[in-house]
Amino acid sequence: MDVTRRTLLRGISAAPLAAAAGGLVLPSTAHAAGSDFRVKMRDHPRRSTSYSYPYAIAGLANALPAAPLVAEVLRNADRKAAVNHHWPDGGKPQRLKYSFGWDPDTKDGTTPAWYPQGISTSYDAYHGPIPGTNTDVEKRAVLVSWYAKGTNAWQGARITFVDVTVPSRPRYRHVLLVEPLKLLGRPYDFRPVKVHVGGIAWYGDRLYIADSAGGGLRVFNINQMFQVSTSGIPSPGYCGYNRADNKYYAFGYQYVLPQSRAYDNAGAELRYSQVAVDHTTPQPSLLVNEFFGGGSTRCIRWNMNSSTSSITSEEAVEERSFERANVQGVVSVNGSYYFSVSKGSDPGHLYRCPRGSFERPKKRGKLSIGPEDLSYDGDRNGIWSLGEHPRRRAVYVVGR
Numbered sequence: 001m002d003v004t005r006r007t008l009l010r011g012i013s014a015a016p017l018a019a020a021a022g023g024l025v026l027p028s029t030a031h032a033a034g035s036d037f038r039v040k041m042r043d044h045p046r047r048s049t050s051y052s053y054p055y056a057i058a059g060l061a062n063a064l065p066a067a068p069l070v071a072e073v074l075r076n077a078d079r080k081a082a083v084n085h086h087w088p089d090g091g092k093p094q095r096l097k098y099s100f101g102w103d104p105d106t107k108d109g110t111t112p113a114w115y116p117q118g119i120s121t122s123y124d125a126y127h128g129p130i131p132g133t134n135t136d137v138e139k140r141a142v143l144v145s146w147y148a149k150g151t152n153a154w155q156g157a158r159i160t161f162v163d164v165t166v167p168s169r170p171r172y173r174h175v176l177l178v179e180p181l182k183l184l185g186r187p188y189d190f191r192p193v194k195v196h197v198g199g200i201a202w203y204g205d206r207l208y209i210a211d212s213a214g215g216g217l218r219v220f221n222i223n224q225m226f227q228v229s230t231s232g233i234p235s236p237g238y239c240g241y242n243r244a245d246n247k248y249y250a251f252g253y254q255y256v257l258p259q260s261r262a263y264d265n266a267g268a269e270l271r272y273s274q275v276a277v278d279h280t281t282p283q284p285s286l287l288v289n290e291f292f293g294g295g296s297t298r299c300i301r302w303n304m305n306s307s308t309s310s311i312t313s314e315e316a317v318e319e320r321s322f323e324r325a326n327v328q329g330v331v332s333v334n335g336s337y338y339f340s341v342s343k344g345s346d347p348g349h350l351y352r353c354p355r356g357s358f359e360r361p362k363k364r365g366k367l368s369i370g371p372e373d374l375s376y377d378g379d380r381n382g383i384w385s386l387g388e389h390p391r392r393r394a395v396y397v398v399g400r
Contacts, residue, residue: 037300037316038267039216043260045179053260056180057224059188060258064226064248070130073225073255074141074163077171079103081162081395087368091347091392094365097382099396100162100170110390113152116160118145118200118209118373119384119395124277125202128379139165140379144386144395145197145209146174155239155251156192159200159207159220162395175225176253177209178239189241190248190258193218199274199329199373201286204309207257208286210272216264217272217288225257263311270300274373277304278332286311289330289339297327299337322361324351329374331383338364338400340371340385350383350398368394376400 044052061067068076085101093099102108122130122141129138142162148155155176162172177197178190195218198210207220228248238249250256273291277284284306289299301318302311322330322339328348330339335355342348348371351361368387375384382397 036267038314039263040266042262051182053180056182057258063188067226073161077163077173079172081170091369093367093398095399097397099394101394109393114146115149115388116144116146117197119375119386120200120202121375121377123377123379127279143202145200147197156194157197175255175257176250178256178258180258187241192239201275201277203277206309208275210275212273218259219261220257221260225255230254274329276331280334294325297322299330328372331374331376333376340374
């Protein structure tokens with residue numbers, strides 16, 4: 001972390017909780033059609049207001065080594081993705097433009113302990129490559145979310161940063177998601193974010209994560225990552241501050257990304273399953289959809305502030321409904337909606353609703369088995385998705 005960023009975080013640390021919590025959600029602008037989908041920003045743990053997330057993050061900034069930027073995490077990618085992977089059971093998508101699989105020398109592609117769900121890219125974040133990387137090559141990245149499952153669920157969730165600048169040589173690194181802590185009489189600390197991470201949207205310096213069970217969005221500032229110790233870890237299951245050696249650990253992960261705020265339901269109930277960025281609306285917007293195993297799927301939109309990377313109003317500005325079940329992801333491009341639909345152990349499909357024809361979605365082509373989240377990439381004029389099932393976990397782009 002440079003001096004400017006550390007000074008800024010120290011300034012946040014000195015600010016009282018009331019100041020940190022106020023003024024971040026602006027007055028509403030419009031109602032979603034015929035509905036009352038509203039959110040309320042929260043910058044502290046749901047069950048405690050004794051400290052704010054920014055306050056705890058600032059404390060961690062004083063206790064931990066300089067926080068890396070995205071470019072540094074990409075430079076330190078420690079795993080190689082595979083571009084020549086196998087598509088089992090006829091699961092190769094139609095109109096495939098590009099794909100990669102997880103490092104065959106690890107268990108990322110096969111483990112039942114971690115399941116990939118969400119996807120977003122540097123195009124979502126910056127409407128182009130990553131700015132300010134100080135290299136001759138403009139960096140491009142893909143982010144993928146995973147949630148821990150089964151007996152491993154206590155480890156929470158993680159984000160994978162994939163460098164796809166050179167498409168033939170993608171590399172990646174996992175970063176653990178954590179919730180910052182400051183309990184009375186104890187050092188600044190953190191714990192795993194134990195949440196079923198759904199879809200994700202990277203917009204500016206914010207990473208929005210759909211909390212499928214909690215009913216809202218969790219938000220992480222990617223400029224506030226921290227580096228922790230990886231050697232001498234007390235045990236493989238240790239995460240947080242260790243009083244014995246005055247060091248921080250995170251299950252062996254080198255980097256952690258702390259939560260900085262959240263948006264909770266404040267009106268009609270909405271299940272947050274997937275989230276995506278739309279740069280083709282007059283004002284950049286965030287799209288959220290629900291997953292249901294039967295019936296129709298609702299899709300809600302909020303406008304975004306391009307300067308602060310935050311939601312501009314507490315009320316949604318649009319609501320749509322699609323007559324399809326098992327919708328896993330939705331993107332909107334110039335008024336047309338695209339959504340992925342899963343079909344158990346069979347390949348899923350991509351559907352399209354042309355502008356003004358929301359009741360009559362048309363099948364656009366086959367996707368992988370177990371398709372999940374979607375993300376539109378204007379640089380490729382294609383749509384990213386990924387498979388969640390072990391041995392069927394390719395990450396790929398299809399033409400729209």
